[in-house]
Each structure stands twice: as structure tokens, then as C-alpha cells.
Amino acid sequence: LRTPVAIVGAGPAGLLLAHLLDEHGIDSIVVDLRTRGEIESTIRAGILEQGTVELLDRLGEHSRARTVGHRHDGIELRFEGEGHRIDFPALTGRSAWLYPQHEVLKDLIAARVAAGQDLRFGVTVTGIDESSPERPRVLATDADGEELAIEADFVVGADGSRSVVRPSVVGSSQGGYFREYPFAWFGILCEAPPSSDELIYSNSPDGFALISQRSETVQRMYFQCDPELDPASLSEAEVWENMQKRVPGTTLIEGPIFQRDVLRFRSFVAHGMRKNQIAIIGDAAHTVPPTGAKGMNLAVADVALLHVALRALLQENDARLIDAFEERAMQRIWKAQHFSWWMTTMLHVTDDASDFDRRRQLGELRSVVESTAGQTYLAEAYTGWPLA
């Protein structure tokens, strides 16, 4: 098989890249280990930056972000039992959208299928053959166990945090900057109406909670927990008790819990994003802790840069943008790393925090909500810095 661009990973980054390349007449082949059903049903984050929604508009009727999703014009920061609204449009002229990632994936896959593009599920990539650096090859086994070799002008690894393409770019599977956090999130999906019109990010002496939403009838909520906690170990009553305790001053509307999971926190940035004719994007290149919902949006921002750079390279033989790609992408990635780290450390409580640390943290939260400059920084980062 030959193709201009071989894309490993049918997540938001890989699929959106394939779509934007196709829009400009560049073919690609997208492969993914998982089945279409698995990809379309995995529960991930739910917040899109305004720029992400605008890029998804290019899917035309296939994007349901504006029709099924909901615009959110603010969030509530809650501490010491009081809520403080951050008004996004008033501060930045922009908004965020609540539209779950698996719905974005359904839209992207539908658009790919409607365009008749080559998209293959159940494909296990076994390695990248770099023996001719100008024509790398993706080596794989397909869903029927047949061996597959895809020769490309350019290979893109959009294959998530356990990327098999990453070693070809950075020399090892681990090559990058890491940070671990001593806590995790206990996440639930429950059948209940929303407890609040907008998302609540709550700091309390018992730890953090995030009250998010999925629809009029399904809610997504998280509370800070120990990373070793077994999600099955709490009764529903204990889950609600933990959740409620972390949002003092608010009364949550409870309902049957039909899904629960524990999400680990880490920050990671690969040492590089491109070598010769191979690049990595999205979670393959970086991971952020979930607070602030930057993960998928950052993947989309990588694609915004890369698709333009690949067009110049493949259609005009102009390598300037691809040569500048890593440096430009990294500037935004480190800003998003900072924002995610900042939201995380400002809102969570650690066992080893002293009384000083605790009071300083409340001082930090107060500095943000009582300052237009502080609120504006949060709103700019949350709704998304301008895309390339």
C-alpha cells in the first residue's frame, strides 16, 4: 500500500487531520487498533474550546457540536462554601462547548466514511520501518491477521499515550518530561437532571470536585480520590456522600450511577514531535491532567498546525512550516501544561499540605476571582488561545 500520509490512530487528532488533508486533496490512510464501536463508546472529557468547535464546523452537517452540544458562557469556581462565576464572553468574547469526545468521534468517523476515505479498524501496528527515511513504512497486522505495510511520504502518530510511533521520533517509548500527582479522580455518570446550569469546579477541605454534565438526563461528576482506590469499593451512598461533601453550599441532585472509573493524573511532554518524515501529535506527544479539559483541545491545536505544514510540504515541496512545526506546537503545549497544572494545584488538596499551604491556596483562589486580570487569564485559557 502507498499513500501520501499514513495516520496511526483514529482518535480526534488522527481523524481530524485526515479530514483537513482531504479537504485540500491530500489522501491518507488511517488505522486504529480498536473497533469502531470501542472508539465511539469510550467515555472521555466533554469540553471543547471555541476554536475546536470552529474547526469541527468544517465537517459541515456531520458536526453536531453546535446542535447537540451546549454553549457554556462561564464556570463557577467554588471555595469556602461560596461560588464565583467566571463570565467567558464578558472577559474574552469567547465561549466553551459541552460536547462529549465520543460524540466528536462519531461525527469525525461519519464524515470520513461519507467521503469514502480509507479508514481501517482492528489494525495492530508492529513498527515503523525507517530504512529509507524519505519513505517511512507503517508495518502492521490487520483485523484478519494479514500483514500490512503502508509506505508513505509522511507518517503521523496520533496513537495516544502508549504510542507505538513515539520511539521513532524521540528514540524511546519514554523519552519526555514527566510529572506525577498524588491523587486521581473518581468519575461517575448518573441519571439525573443537571445540579447546576454551569460546571462547578470546587475546592473544599475534603478535596476537589467537578460537577459537569452530559445532557438533560445524564450528568458527569468527579471527586478527588486516592489513585489506588478501587472504583467498585464504594457504595452509591458513599459516592454521593463524597461528592456532596466536596461542594459545600450546593445541593447535588442524585440519581442512579451507571458508570464509574478512576482517572490517574499525569503531565507528560515528549522530547520531540518530529523526525524526518514522521511526527507525533495529541496524546502521543503530550498528556495533561484533566482539570481544565485541555487534552482533546490540545490535540486539535496540533492538527491545526500540522495540516497546513503537510500541505506546504506535500503540495509545494516547501519544508519551512514542517521545520517550524515542533517549536510552534510546543509553545502552546507548555502553556496548556501550565494551565492544567495551575488549575489542578489551585483546586486539589494534598495530605502533606500544611496550614500555611492551605491558607495560601485560598489566597490564590481569591486573587483570581477578585481580579479581572486573574479571571481573564483563566477564561482565555479555558475557552482557548487563538489557533494557528
Ligand code: DHB
Ligand atoms: C469534564 C472534564 C474535565 O476535565 C473538565 O475540566 C471539564 C469537564 C467532563 O468530562 O465533563
